[in-house]
Amino acid sequence: MTHFEEEEYTEAKFDIEVWKKIFKLMAPFKNNIYLGVGAAIILALIDAVYPQINKYAIDEIAGNGNTDLLPYFIGFYVVIMIVIGFMVFSFIINAGNVQRKLSYVLRKKAFQNLQRLPFSYFDKTPVGWIMARMTSDSRKLSDILSWGLIDLSWGLLMMIFITIFMLLTNLKLALIVLSLMPILIYLSIYFRKKILHAYRKIRKENSKITGAFNEGIMGAKTTKTLVLEQQNYKDFDKLTGTMKHHSIRAAMFAGLYFPSILFIASIATGLVMYYGGNDILVHGLQFGTLYVFVAYIGSFFEPVMQLANILARFQQAQASAERLISLIEEEPEIWDDKDVIEKYGDAITFKKENWEELHGDIEFKDVTFQYDKGEKVLTDFNLTIKQGETIAIVGHTGAGKSTIVNLICRFYEPTEGKILIDGKDYKKRSLGWLHDNLGYVLQSPQLFSGSIEDNIRYGKKDATLEEIKHAAKLVDADKFIDSFDNGYDTIVGEGGARLSVGQKQLISFARALIADPRILVLDEATSSVDTQTEKSLQRAIDVVLEGRTSFVIAHRLSTITKADRIIVLERGKIIESGTHLDLINNKQKYYQLYTNQFIEES
Ligand SMILES: Nc1ncnc2c1ncn2[C@@H]1O[C@H](COP(=O)(O)OP(=O)(O)OP(=O)(O)O)[C@@H](O)[C@H]1O
Numbered sequence: 001m002t003h004f005e006e007e008e009y010t011e012a013k014f015d016i017e018v019w020k021k022i023f024k025l026m027a028p029f030k031n032n033i034y035l036g037v038g039a040a041i042i043l044a045l046i047d048a049v050y051p052q053i054n055k056y057a058i059d060e061i062a063g064n065g066n067t068d069l070l071p072y073f074i075g076f077y078v079v080i081m082i083v084i085g086f087m088v089f090s091f092i093i094n095a096g097n098v099q100r101k102l103s104y105v106l107r108k109k110a111f112q113n114l115q116r117l118p119f120s121y122f123d124k125t126p127v128g129w130i131m132a133r134m135t136s137d138s139r140k141l142s143d144i145l146s147w148g149l150i151d152l153s154w155g156l157l158m159m160i161f162i163t164i165f166m167l168l169t170n171l172k173l174a175l176i177v178l179s180l181m182p183i184l185i186y187l188s189i190y191f192r193k194k195i196l197h198a199y200r201k202i203r204k205e206n207s208k209i210t211g212a213f214n215e216g217i218m219g220a221k222t223t224k225t226l227v228l229e230q231q232n233y234k235d236f237d238k239l240t241g242t243m244k245h246h247s248i249r250a251a252m253f254a255g256l257y258f259p260s261i262l263f264i265a266s267i268a269t270g271l272v273m274y275y276g277g278n279d280i281l282v283h284g285l286q287f288g289t290l291y292v293f294v295a296y297i298g299s300f301f302e303p304v305m306q307l308a309n310i311l312a313r314f315q316q317a318q319a320s321a322e323r324l325i326s327l328i329e330e331e332p333e334i335w336d337d338k339d340v341i342e343k344y345g346d347a348i349t350f351k352k353e354n355w356e357e358l359h360g361d362i363e364f365k366d367v368t369f370q371y372d373k374g375e376k377v378l379t380d381f382n383l384t385i386k387q388g389e390t391i392a393i394v395g396h397t398g399a400g401k402s403t404i405v406n407l408i409c410r411f412y413e414p415t416e417g418k419i420l421i422d423g424k425d426y427k428k429r430s431l432g433w434l435h436d437n438l439g440y441v442l443q444s445p446q447l448f449s450g451s452i453e454d455n456i457r458y459g460k461k462d463a464t465l466e467e468i469k470h471a472a473k474l475v476d477a478d479k480f481i482d483s484f485d486n487g488y489d490t491i492v493g494e495g496g497a498r499l500s501v502g503q504k505q506l507i508s509f510a511r512a513l514i515a516d517p518r519i520l521v522l523d524e525a526t527s528s529v530d531t532q533t534e535k536s537l538q539r540a541i542d543v544v545l546e547g548r549t550s551f552v553i554a555h556r557l558s559t560i561t562k563a564d565r566i567i568v569l570e571r572g573k574i575i576e577s578g579t580h581l582d583l584i585n586n587k588q589k590y591y592q593l594y595t596n597q598f599i600e601e602s
């Protein structure tokens with residue numbers, strides 16, 4: 001948890017390459033950016049010109065008594081207000097559009113790439129990290145590049161316009177105001193740093209507190225039996241005390257920042273009043289000029305604070321952008337070669353017309369395999385499976401059973417050696433071809449939120465309701481589905497949370513069956529279910545395996561005994577193989593396993 005919370009306030013150098021990539025993603029909606037920034041420029045210009053008009057009105061109407069001009073001024077003000085209204089409207093509409101479109105593009109690109117990335121990527125990348133990229137990073141980045149970018153252009157240009165107008169109006173007064181700029185910049189940097197620093201500390205403490213909460217709640221029972229309450233309370237009190245200290249510091253700096261900017265602005269106003277007032281008396285300076293300067297000081301100092309804030313946010317957003325780009329550009333370790341994609345299509349567009357029919361002969365040829373970090377799980381592994389054969393794999397935990405099926409599914413690829421399907425290296429055909437012909441029923445069945453019907457249809461996108469019902473009936477799932485008020489429309493909840501494990505399993509069998517895969521992999525559940533469900537599941541397994549090349553990582557005795565061949569695995573090696581009867585007669589490892597473990601079941 002902590003490692004990605006702390007990354008937030010990195011003080012990275014400006015990196016043009018990252019921003020170029022992000023701007024490239026924004027190209028399709030650059031018109032929104034131009035219109036938004038354009039509106040901001042016009043607003044900044046109006047903000048700078050407005051006091052000049054007032055000055056003219058003061059000098060002409062009040063100073064020279066030229067009341068004939070009054071109607072023109074009124075008309076002019078009305079026009080200005082209308083223009084401002086339109087510009088603010090355009091600003092809001094366009095910034096909103098940029099924000100929505102950018103966060104859509106970022107999430108879409110990242111999601112698309114996640115679909116390509118193999119299991120090995122997820123082995124080394126915590127889900128929390130990915131979630132943070134998809135949510136908070138993409139939000140930060142799209143906020144800053146919409147509202148932030150437009151605010152930035154408005155603030156910067158307003159300061160530039162005002163500086164120019166001040167210099168043109170009265171050089172002496174302008175130089176007095178501008179001489180305070182360095183103090184202003186210094187203060188902004190100082191406070192920004194202090195506030196960021198305090199926030200960083202707060203975040204760190206906060207994640208510690210969340211962790212303590214978690215342990216405190218999860219471990220409540222253990223705490224009570226061990227009488228650790230008092231100790232826990234003390235630790236927690238200390239953590240929250242540190243957090244309070246840093247929170248107060250952050251609030252103090254944030255609170256001091258605004259008044260100190262205001263203080264400088266007041267000094268500026270005072271100086272202008274003093275020197276300008278003197279000039280009015282002595283050198284006949286116009287009142288309007290004095291007014292213009294007081295107005296300019298008011299609107300000059302406001303964007304300074306905003307700019308400091310926006311620039312700091314840009315710096316953080318760059319870190320967000322870097323991480324998002326790394327996710328979007330992450331190259332999958334398992335991916336088809338160019339010529340394979342050319343012939344068979346990629347993961348999204350299949351060229352089914354070029355696909356050979358998959359029969360289901362599989363051969364492991366001198367396969368050696370190791371996970372990213374770790375020892376060799378398989379060494380020179382050889383295994384030949386005929387089309388339609390059912391292989392049961394048994395062995396102790398960690399023996400390599402799941403690894404073998406992961407390799408067949410090409411979730412991982414052999415480190416050395418080859419896997420042949422129908423006599424041909426499976427890397428020479430596309431991932432899409434393999435996965436379209438492959439069904440995998442996981443140990444813990446994974447459903448998606450939606451209805452039961454939707455979940456079965458994931459196996460075959462164009463299945464009719466009739467086909468879905470047929471599949472459910474074949475695996476004996478129809479009984480419990482029909483018993484629900486909403487039948488096939490029943491919503492399963494996130495991940496199928498509203499169904500029991502046995503029900504989820506039956507649905508995932510129906511889903512596998514409707515896809516009619518040539519190769520089927522079953523990581524069998526050990527979870528104990530009632531005898532009725534057990535029978536349904538067994539029937540479902542028999543139906544699903546029928547006529548396909550199947551791998552069953554079997555725990556259920558009934559599944560194992562029915563297999564065409566059983567292989568007994570120990571530390572990545574096949575130590576025995578044969579039918580149930582062969583192996584029983586052998587009186588070796590399988591016999592031991594059988595007598596120790598399975599005999600109880602029967
Ligand atoms: N994603 C992974 N990254 C690194 N090592 C892994 C990974 N998955 C498995 N291993 C290692 O590979 C070896 C074989 O694991 P595998 O999952 O194939 O065992 P298994 O026979 O399926 O065990 P179980 O019956 O517990 O499911 C183990 O030593 C395990 O620690």
Ligand SMILES: [Mg+2]
Pocket residue numbers: 401402403
């Ligand atoms: Mg396993």
